[in-house]
Amino acid sequence: AQSVSQHNHHVILSEAASLELGCNYSYGGTVNLFWYVQYPGQHLQLLLKYFSGDPLVKGIKGFEAEFIKSKFSFNLRKPSVQWSDTAEYFCAVNPTGGGNKLTFGTGTQLKVEL
Amino acid sequence: NAGVTQTPKFRILKIGQSMTLQCTQDMNHNYMYWYRQDPGMGLKLIYYSVGAGITDKGEVPNGYNVSRSTTEDFPLRLELAAPSQTSVYFCASKTRTRGMNTEAFFGQGTRLTVV
Numbered sequence: 001a002q003s004v005s006q007h008n009h010h011v012i013l014s015e016a017a018s019l020e021l022g023c024n025y026s027y028g029g030t031v032n033l034f035w036y037v038q039y040p041g042q043h044l045q046l047l048l049k050y051f052s053g054d055p056l057v058k059g060i061k062g063f064e065a066e067f068i069k070s071k072f073s074f075n076l077r078k079p080s081v082q083w084s085d086t087a088e089y090f091c092a093v094n095p096t097g098g099g100n101k102l103t104f105g106t107g108t109q110l111k112v113e114l
Numbered sequence: 115n116a117g118v119t120q121t122p123k124f125r126i127l128k129i130g131q132s133m134t135l136q137c138t139q140d141m142n143h144n145y146m147y148w149y150r151q152d153p154g155m156g157l158k159l160i161y162y163s164v165g166a167g168i169t170d171k172g173e174v175p176n177g178y179n180v181s182r183s184t185t186e187d188f189p190l191r192l193e194l195a196a197p198s199q200t201s202v203y204f205c206a207s208k209t210r211t212r213g214m215n216t217e218a219f220f221g222q223g224t225r226l227t228v229v
Binding site: 006009034036042043044045046049090092100101102103104105106107 | 145147149154155156157158159162164172204206208217218220221222223
C-alpha cells in the first residue's frame with residue numbers, strides 16, 4: 001500500500017520569504033501526485049498535480065512542485081509567500097493504472113506573518 | 115454545477131445515537147470517497163466506491179457503513195456514535211478519463227461532535 005510523508009508539520013514564515021514543503025511517498029509503481037490546500041474553515045482545493053511529462057509543474061497562486069522520481073519526492077515551492085497563503089497543505093498520491101485510493105500525508109500547517 | 119455537496123455542515127450527537135452524512139455529486143464521477151480529518155493526522159480514508167453498487171473499505175472503516183445505490187449519492191452511516199468519531203468528515207469524487215486518473219473534488223465538510 002502507498003504512503004505519504006510530510007516532514008514539516010508546522011512552518012512559520014514572514015511575508016516574502018521563500019517556501020519549500022517536503023513530500024515523500026512510498027509506492028513501487030507509477031503514481032499521480034497532488035498538492036491540496038485547505039484555507040481556514042474551508043474544504044480542500046487543488047493547488048497542482050503531476051501526471052506525467054515535465055517533472056516541474058506549476059499550479060495556482062505562484063506555487064510549483066518538482067517530481068524527483070529517484071527520491072520519491074514531490075516538494076512544493078513558492079519563491080515569495082503572502083499572508084493569504086496561511087493554510088494547511090496536503091500532499092497526496094494516487095497509483096496510476098487502476099489504483100483508486102488517494103492517500104494523503106498528515107499535512108503541513110503554514111503560517112505567514114506580516 | 116454544484117460539485118460535491120455534503121449535508122449537514124455541523125452536527126452534535128449523543129453517544130450511541132445514529133446518523134447519516136449525506137454526499138451527492140453532479141459531475142457523473144465514478145469514484146467517491148469518505149475521509150475523516152483529525153488535527154495532525156491528515157485525512158484518513160474511511161470507505162470508497164468505484165461505481166454504483168460497489169463499495170470498499172479504506173484505512174479506518176470501523177464504526178461506519180456506506181452504500182452506493184446511485185452514481186450521484188454516497189451516504190455515510192454511523193450506527194452507534196462514539197466520542198472517537200468526533201471529527202471533520204469530507205466527501206470527495208473523481209473520475210478517470212481515457213484510463214488516466216484525475217484530481218479529486220471535495221465537499222465543504224461535516225463537523226461532527228459526539229458527546
